[in-house]
Structures are given as C-alpha cells and as structure tokens.
Amino acid sequence: MKERRLPPDLRRAGVFSFCKGGDYTATTYFRPRHIDKGRSILATIKGSLDYGKNPKKTRDGFLISAYECDLATADAEFLLAKRQYYYITGREQKRDNNILLYQIRQAFKPGEITAEEANRIGYELALRFTKGRHAFIVTTHEDKHHIHSHIYFNSTTLDCTKKFEDFRHSARAVRRLSDTICLENGLSIIENPKPSRGHYGTWLGDEKPPSFQEKLRRAIDAALEQNPSDFEAFLSLMEAAGYAVKRGKHIKFTGPGQKRGTRCDTLKGNYTEQAIRERIANARFVVSGGGSSFEQNAVQVNLLIDIQAKIQMGKGPGYERWAKLFNLKQAAQTLIFLQENGMTDYARLEKKSAESTTAFNALSQKIKQAETRMKDISDLQKHIANYSRTRDIYVQYRKAGYSKKFRAEHEGEILLHQSAKKAFNTLELKKLPSIQTLKQEYAALLAEKKKLYQGYRQARETMRNLLTAKENTDRLLRFSPTVPDQEKQR
Structure with missing residues (x-):
C-alpha cells in the first residue's frame, strides 16, 4: 500500500498510526513546541518538561535520563542557550515563529520491553537523531498499559550558534530511525504506518481482535501450562488445540482460518523454538497473560523501602502506612520467587x-x-x-x-x-x-x-x-x- 503524504499540520506534528493487520509498535510522534499563549518562554519550557518528569509516572524520577543538562535545571539551561544564541548571532525570532524545543514520543507494545530498556532506547534515539548537538532529557512513563517515552530536546545547539532545522520530513526521519533502533534491539515495529489524528495510546488498546500471531502465543502458553514432558509432546498439544504443525528445519504453525502459517522463530522473545525448549526444561521463567509476556524469573521483585530513612527525609504517617504494606507485599513476593526458583x-x-x-x-x-x-x-x-x-x-x-x-x-x-x-x-x-x-x-x-x-x-x-x-x-x-x-x- 502506498504511503499517503501528510498534510502540513500533521507533517509537523508527526503523528503516525498503525496499519491494519500489523504490529502496534513502536509508534512515534514528533512535535515542535512554540511559546504558549499568555506564558513566558521559561514557563512554556518548564511546563513541557514538568509533564515529562512527573514522579508518579517515572517511578519517582528513576526513569529519567539527560544529555548535556541537569534534570533539576534543564528548563533554565534551555533558556540560557537561547539567550546566548541571540548574543552570538544577533538573530531574534518573532514570538509566533520561535520554536523553543521539540518533543518526541515513542511507544512500545505492552509486555515487550521493560521501562528501563525503553529509556535506554529513547536516549539512543535522541542522541542519534540530534547527532549529539542538542541537550535533551528522556522521561519514560509506565502509568499506562503500554510503556512510552517522552523526549524533549532544545531547539538551540550546544554551542549556541544554530537552531535545529525542522526539515520537511522530520517526523518521517524520526520514525525511520526509531524503527531501525527497535529492530536492532529485537523489538517489533509498524510495517506500513499511516497518519492519524487519534491519540497514540489508543493504537495499543485491546479493542481490536487479536492477530494470528497473538492467538498463537496464547495457544503456546496454554500448551506449556500443561507441563509437556518434551518438545514433541508440546507439538502434540498444539495439534490437539487445532494447529497444523510443519516439522523440519523451522517449526511452522497454521491456525484455524489462517491461510499462511507462522514460523515459530518469527514470534521472537519467549516463543522461539529455543525459548520454548528452555521453558519446557524450566530453564526459562515467564509470566504470561493474554498472549503477551515479558522475560523474568517467576515474579517481579522490588526492593524493600527503608522506611526510617524516608521518614527522616520528611515523609508523613500516610507514607509510612503505605510503605509498611508495600514492604509486606514485597517480602511475600521475594519468598515466592525464592521458592519457585529453588x-x-x-x-x-x-x-x-x-x-x-x-x-x-x-x-x-x-x-x-x-x-x-x-x-x-x-x-x-x-x-x-x-x-x-x-x-x-x-x-x-x-x-x-x-x-x-x-x-x-x-x-x-x-x-x-x-x-x-x-x-x-x-x-x-x-x-x-x-x-x-x-x-x-x-x-x-x-x-x-x-x-x-x-x-x-x-x-x-x-x-x-x-x-x-x-x-x-x-x-x-x-x-x-x-x-x-x-x-x-x-
């Protein structure tokens, strides 16, 4: 299908949607930020960065990284660079045409990536796209069912002599670079994206019927839950579930209503032939649900909170009650983890x-x-x-x-x-x-x-x-x- 050209407003916004029948990730969004009406330059920059740095969405700031700027003073540093640009070049843009910073959003398929890995990939995307010439921060949010990162980079270069040139296909360039990095890291991408005005988070919802690959992942999980003795027994369970199995160099499954089968290794992650053999031998532990899974050992374990230290930092009785309950749950999770892994x-x-x-x-x-x-x-x-x-x-x-x-x-x-x-x-x-x-x-x-x-x-x-x-x-x-x-x- 030929890709349609974006209208000017969407080309600048850089919103891409998914292609029917394709994967729902990794989506990208590119947007220049101008001065908000009725606000100063500093207030506009601070408002944008504060949204990204929201501690409730970034695990109290743990999922934030920065390049050539300090997280606490990034807004002031961005503003200082713009003032230096004016003193060096003598150029001053009109308020309506002055782009203060650029925002990139990068969203991933639920269960396919950890928040820490998403932040690392967002940092790599920003560094390669800006070629290291612009200061930026990367904030990863895990408050939704899909993990996504917000990247904010200063429109002014680090040497304060130039500004980022928002060329005609900036958004397309961001998307292609994002796809390249995701492929390098074994993540799925949108094969044939189309422009859309819809909110990027809606692309990843559960309202659409599952794809054949998603159904196959669920069938594999269901078969493995029956504890097959070996790989051949697993294949027999898949055949009993209605899948035609083609044996040979590459295992291929063809589900009900599917014209072309799916090679096992194209599923990646926990569903390749090697991964399934490891799961049968209990050498790989997976938490599965709804066909999506992420690699980890049995359960997710979090560090216990040092409650006394937090109280000394000024936390109140409400936090103490919550932290005690949290620690109790994590102690139980730790015990389950240890027992399940012997x-x-x-x-x-x-x-x-x-x-x-x-x-x-x-x-x-x-x-x-x-x-x-x-x-x-x-x-x-x-x-x-x-x-x-x-x-x-x-x-x-x-x-x-x-x-x-x-x-x-x-x-x-x-x-x-x-x-x-x-x-x-x-x-x-x-x-x-x-x-x-x-x-x-x-x-x-x-x-x-x-x-x-x-x-x-x-x-x-x-x-x-x-x-x-x-x-x-x-x-x-x-x-x-x-x-x-x-x-x-x-």
Whole structure:
C-alpha cells in the first residue's frame, strides 16, 4: 500500500498510526513546541518538561535520563542557550515563529520491553537523531498499559550558534530511525504506518481482535501450562488445540482460518523454538497473560523501602502506612520467587546472584566490543570515501607547491584528505580494505549484536531479580550493613 503524504499540520506534528493487520509498535510522534499563549518562554519550557518528569509516572524520577543538562535545571539551561544564541548571532525570532524545543514520543507494545530498556532506547534515539548537538532529557512513563517515552530536546545547539532545522520530513526521519533502533534491539515495529489524528495510546488498546500471531502465543502458553514432558509432546498439544504443525528445519504453525502459517522463530522473545525448549526444561521463567509476556524469573521483585530513612527525609504517617504494606507485599513476593526458583538456601542464592552478574557483564562486554568495532568501521568507511573523493584535489595542491592561494580555494577538500590520511596512519594500515569487505564485516557484527541482545535482556532481568531478592533477604535477615541502627533495634 502506498504511503499517503501528510498534510502540513500533521507533517509537523508527526503523528503516525498503525496499519491494519500489523504490529502496534513502536509508534512515534514528533512535535515542535512554540511559546504558549499568555506564558513566558521559561514557563512554556518548564511546563513541557514538568509533564515529562512527573514522579508518579517515572517511578519517582528513576526513569529519567539527560544529555548535556541537569534534570533539576534543564528548563533554565534551555533558556540560557537561547539567550546566548541571540548574543552570538544577533538573530531574534518573532514570538509566533520561535520554536523553543521539540518533543518526541515513542511507544512500545505492552509486555515487550521493560521501562528501563525503553529509556535506554529513547536516549539512543535522541542522541542519534540530534547527532549529539542538542541537550535533551528522556522521561519514560509506565502509568499506562503500554510503556512510552517522552523526549524533549532544545531547539538551540550546544554551542549556541544554530537552531535545529525542522526539515520537511522530520517526523518521517524520526520514525525511520526509531524503527531501525527497535529492530536492532529485537523489538517489533509498524510495517506500513499511516497518519492519524487519534491519540497514540489508543493504537495499543485491546479493542481490536487479536492477530494470528497473538492467538498463537496464547495457544503456546496454554500448551506449556500443561507441563509437556518434551518438545514433541508440546507439538502434540498444539495439534490437539487445532494447529497444523510443519516439522523440519523451522517449526511452522497454521491456525484455524489462517491461510499462511507462522514460523515459530518469527514470534521472537519467549516463543522461539529455543525459548520454548528452555521453558519446557524450566530453564526459562515467564509470566504470561493474554498472549503477551515479558522475560523474568517467576515474579517481579522490588526492593524493600527503608522506611526510617524516608521518614527522616520528611515523609508523613500516610507514607509510612503505605510503605509498611508495600514492604509486606514485597517480602511475600521475594519468598515466592525464592521458592519457585529453588533458592531457599542462602548459599545457593548468593552463588546464583554472583553467576548472573558475571554472565550479564560478559554479555555487556561483548556487545560493547561489537558496537566499538562497528563505529570504527563506519569511521573508516567515511575516511576512505573522503580520501578517494579528494585525492585529485590534493595531488593538484601538491603539484602547486602547496600554494596558499590553492589551499584557500579548496581548504575543505584538503582538510578532509589530510584527516583521512591521519586516520590511516593512526590505524597503521598498509593497505586500505575495500568498502565491500567493511560492509560485510559491519553486517556480521550487526547480526551478532542482535543475537546477543536477545540473551542480554533475559540475563539483565534475571540478574536484577536475583540481586533484588538477595538484598531483600539480607535486610529481612538483618545481614545487610546498610540497615539503619534504629531499624535493627526495633
């Protein structure tokens, strides 16, 4: 289906909706913010940022990250940059045309991502879209059934000499970059988005009938709940549930009324063939519901609250009553987690916590190494291209006896050429690799990174739950030295 062109007002707003039959994520929204009527510049900026930083939606500010600005003074810093821009350039825009900041909203499918991961992806989206030239904050909200992030970046650059150019297809560029990052992280995207004026949250509702993939996930969950002895027994349960199973290199399920079957591995996450085998062997724990699930070990465990410390910070009796109830619930959740995972022995819990941390750190290191090499390849490709493009100019410059006049006329090309040669010397390259070889290496590293990320998210959630359970156990058993003396004496 051909994508329709947005009318000017929607193109600027950058609202995209979903395509029927497709996934409902990751949706994006791009909007420039002008000065609100009857408000000052600072009040407008503060109002926008305060909405994003709402502690009730961001877990008391835990789900907020910032780039080149302080969270507490971001509004004042944005304003200061605009004043510096006026002093440096002498340009002053009319009130109606003055864009103060830009807002990007990025929403994800329920159960597919954690709030912490969404914040990290939002930060990466902002950094890559602004190329690191604009200060920004990323606030992730988890108050709705779908996790979503609000990104606010200053329209003025960090050096206060330029403003962001809201080009014709800004919103489309944001959406494409968001899709790229989501694919790199193994998340689903909207394949053929269309413009819509509807609220972005309504795209993710439960009113639409479930897709064949969603029905298949629910059927897999139902089959696994019957505790099949092995993978073949699981396939037999799927056939009993009305699914035609095609065995072979790739397992394929065809449900009632479905013309084309669904390959198991296209479901991703907890529903690939390997993930299902792990779930049968109790090597992977999943909380499922309505066909959507997220990877974690049995139950979600949260840290106990240090009530005495909070009271000393000024919290009142109402908070104390709530915190005591919260701690009671979390103590119960911790016990359930330990029992379901066979870790009622403290030594085993301690050992598994250390092992999970080591495994997570090893995966993180591998991903960082792949990302570093990918960046080096991108830089090398750029230098090779610049070297080839400016080679003839530099030869002429050398034949001209390094003429100052010639250099002044071609300074840009000469600087690019010299920068490329310097990079080659730093890398001690005797022979330049071909662009095709570098592209192949980059593609292999990207594939490896995607594969590593599948285990990375599982390892991180496992580590988080184990460390949280251990910390709670230490506090409950009064092992932790961080417990206040007043609490120990009670």
